[in-house]
Amino acid sequence: MAVRRLALELLLRVDEQGAYANLVVPARLTGTDMSGPDRALVTSLVYGTTRMRRALDFLVDRFLHDPEVEPPVRAALRMGAFQLQELKTPPHAAVSTTVGAVPKRARGLVNAVLRKVAGAEASWPDEVTRLSVPDWLHDQLTADLGAERATAVFETMNRPPTVTERPDGYIQDRGSQLVVDAVDAQPGQRVLDMCAAPGGKSTGLAAIGARVVASDLSLTRSRLVAVNARAVLDADTPGRVHVVAGDGLRLPLRPGTFDRVLVDAPCSGLGSLRRRPDARWRIDEAAIERLVPLQAALLESAMAQVAPGGMLVYSVCTLTNAELAAPVAQLLHTHPGIETLGAPSDEWETAPGGYRLLPDRTDTDGMGIARFRLPAG
Template identity: 30%
Template sequence: MKKDVREVALNILMQVEDKKAYSNLLLNQTIKNGHVDKKDIGLLTELVYGTIQRKLSLTFFLTPFVKKGLESLEPWVTTLLKMSLYQFVYLERIPDRAIIHEAVTIAKKRGHEGTGSLVNGVLRSIQRDGVPTFDSLKNQTKRLAFEYSFPKWMVRRWLEVYGEQATIEMMVTSLKPPVITIRVNQLITTPIELITLLEQEGVKAVNGTLSPDALVIKEGNPFTTKAFEQGLFTAQDESSMLVARALGPLPNEKVLDSCAAPGGKSTHLAEQMNNQGMLVSIDLHEHKVKLIQDQAKRLGLTMIEAKSGDVRTFSSETEHESFDKILLDAPCSGLGVIRRKPDIKWLKQESDIKDIAALQKSLLEAVAPLLKKGGRLVYSTCTIDKEENEAIVEQFLQTHPEFQWDKSLSERLPHQVSNVKGFAEGSVTILPQDFETDGFYIACLMKQ
């Protein structure tokens, strides 16, 4: 039986709040289970992501209208009010009266008559008086944090490194709904052919702007098509697609992907290698290794040897200088993919960065001896924090003089990447606003 879309959205938001569940996984599961009408999927996604993304702004707006303070309300009532307020402030197409009516109905159903009256009173006051402005916040970091709804520690770090304009652009881009991007399996088909095939199945796609392997989905669900079943493509963000091209593996080489799940970059490497040679894909978690294997099977890639285990242990048990090329797509804070996974900004703490950086350093130290002389190593992350990116690589180069920046990196990447502010000899930081993609860091090193 189909449920009211706002009730479903509230249930997802409460699971995210109470159980720290991931909103993208819950959304996908809810849509897959058919709990809402197809026509409501867009609104459901908007309500869930929007309410999470704008959490801090919504708290600022709501606080003056609850006399006893937000802590006096049951958590689900606060979340219902924030979700309703999100529609008031950020969604123009829904009439205020409909928003209030739906919220009061849910409040009575989930609580009682009194809860309905409270919700009605708060929302009508907001409708009458309007929400407060951020002008009263004189501290720059605090004002930007509330206005764009990002943790203060994150805003402060970005201001120190990128300045106010770039920080605002980054936050604005990260608040936009994510686009669906797919990577064409060029061993089987071409972007032009795939566009035609998808169109026949009711999916509209256009060429990507950054990667020659990318298509951007404009309409429809590509993951329910025969083209998907037949392995003609897989899901991947455009900036993430640059990693395999940066490594530039060749057919019949021996390559290591050292933190490989769920397999997007491993399968891209295999495609680049024409499915010839040896690609060892390692991940710490056994259940995630199955994701690599399943994806490789669907894409028709037979050269991937997926293993579970700690790459540091693998390194100590493996002959040194035995790989032509190595990819370390390191675990990171994920601050470059907030647009796609809005929960990240509320789950991460500033203290996490130091712990993550220590892990990244140990992984880079572990894989380095496995690379042959004359071989290439790519270190990449989906974060834009310099402590996890430039600082890691620069420190590594200081203690490993046998490694140098690979100055040929620009030859393997699209020309527009070389023009971004974050491009340097041998590395690039792609900010979300550069190409409206995920934020990414790619560093390319050669072993002398």
């Protein structure tokens, strides 16, 4: 019962107070003496119920006379339905444990509705409800990836991510590791990571032996780069991470001096929906339009830092065509002389403006990338 009660408490913080599930869940679990399996169950209940909110509301609302129920009841109904529909928990266990975790006055209602959910087939009114995404997001990825691929990608991103650990112990999605590989940094090279925080890619590049200048606009987040670098790089690591907080559009660095420049640009983050369960309900359509000019400006600014013969790498952890193709088109328009490089490895599929990792095929976060080489000397 403690597991369900804690999961409900966390769901209310996400639903009602706008907390980020991927931050609040690990933080709250740190303070408990729960066993490993119980922690995993709390995480699964909160993440899964949050991701599948739209689908679960459909399952539940069929049996509510008035869908305006108070937030703790709504959270319990969704969580119960999640266990029935997604975790395939036996009905008796799913219903009784959920009912036991809600206030006494709501138990009758939660019990009655969940029993009905358990006894009825889910016949979805449409794909967007089944996949549990907002209409605009379904339309956007359907337009960008095609209907079949968008569905497969959403289905993958509705499941928990595969956790991957680097040899140095840093937990990092394999998609991000593939971006580090794509930078193709060599030991001893000078690398600028222009949007570096929290430092996943900077530390990966330093582990290869590169001398990394890691800069980020946010001072607080820049500190995280330093903390992460201290945690994973030891004295024997040949590479280094030098942290600088600053706006990538106005970097106080000598131009034309880096062998590799990575712009891991701020983006809509639609490729990491597995990892950030509430993101789909948070991101708005207008964000994409707002981000593209910033992404293009950062890429242009990064270009000035690349040494002759060096490489410029642009990456985003999203799947929209606009956030890859538009900044790249602008760069190529301004610098027609630069060479566009091919796919970094087989995992990357051709996309407008560059290459993409699609989660359904790679079991990674979704990413976009484009790479360029400057003429030598």
